[in-house]
Amino acid sequence: ASCQNGGLCMAVKKAVFFTVDSLLASGIVIIALLLVSNFYFSEHEKTNVNYASQDLVRVFSTMTVGEVKNDYVKSLIASGEITNLNNTILEQIGDFWAENTEEKLNLSYNLTKNLTDGIIPSSYGVSVLVNGEEIYSRNIPVKRALVSSRKIISGIAKAKPVDGFTARV
Numbered sequence: 001a002s003c004q005n006g007g008l009c010m011a012v013k014k015a016v017f018f019t020v021d022s023l024l025a026s027g028i029v030i031i032a033l034l035l036v037s038n039f040y041f042s043e044h045e046k047t048n049v050n051y052a053s054q055d056l057v058r059v060f061s062t063m064t065v066g067e068v069k070n071d072y073v074k075s076l077i078a079s080g081e082i083t084n085l086n087n088t089i090l091e092q093i094g095d096f097w098a099e100n101t102e103e104k105l106n107l108s109y110n111l112t113k114n115l116t117d118g119i120i121p122s123s124y125g126v127s128v129l130v131n132g133e134e135i136y137s138r139n140i141p142v143k144r145a146l147v148s149s150r151k152i153i154s155g156i157a158k159a160k161p162v163d164g165f166t167a168r169v
Contacts, residue, residue: 056119056126057149060089072114081107089115094156097130105135112136131158 065073066085076082082092089111096108112128113136120126125140 052120052124053149056116057090057151059119060093060115061151063089065089065092068115070114070118072110076107076111090151091156093128093135094130097133097135098156098158100158108135130156133158 064085065077065082065087068089073082077085084092084095087095093108093112096104096111108130116126116128116136116138120138122138123140125138125142127137128135
């Protein structure tokens with residue numbers, strides 16, 4: 001069919017152009033809304049490293065080895081490596097460190113690694129030191145903050161007995 005009147009063909013062309021133009025515009029608006037909503041609703045998880053550090057020290061200094069529900073700790077108890085179930089986790093790490101043998105130092109490293117890996121997220125570094133000597137370290141470079149928490153454990157010295165009492169007159 002040919003256009004009898006030039007105005008009718010022109011109106012159809014304008015209508016098609018307007019329809020295509022509106023579809024493109026609405027597509028751009030929808031894509032923009034989707035992109036903005038993705039950026040707007042993605043909230044970053046915030047972890048307070050200071051609390052994590054303090055909590056780890058508090059748990060390790062109050063929880064006894066007998067209370068730990070961990071397969072590695074249970075295997076150390078079953079093999080006789082851990083004999084005092086009333087030791088706190090920090091005391092047990094210190095006891096292994098104090099015996100000053102390669103085997104016991106490895107046990108203190110493995111115990112610390114095994115217990116901290118499940119607690120501290122892998123994106124954070126962590127170090128455990130006894131008397132300034134590194135027992136375990138997850139070397140991840142410091143990006144924002146370095147937090148240090150300490151707990152004093154008395155009665156443990158390297159290459160000295162950890163059980164028994166001493167007295168001085």
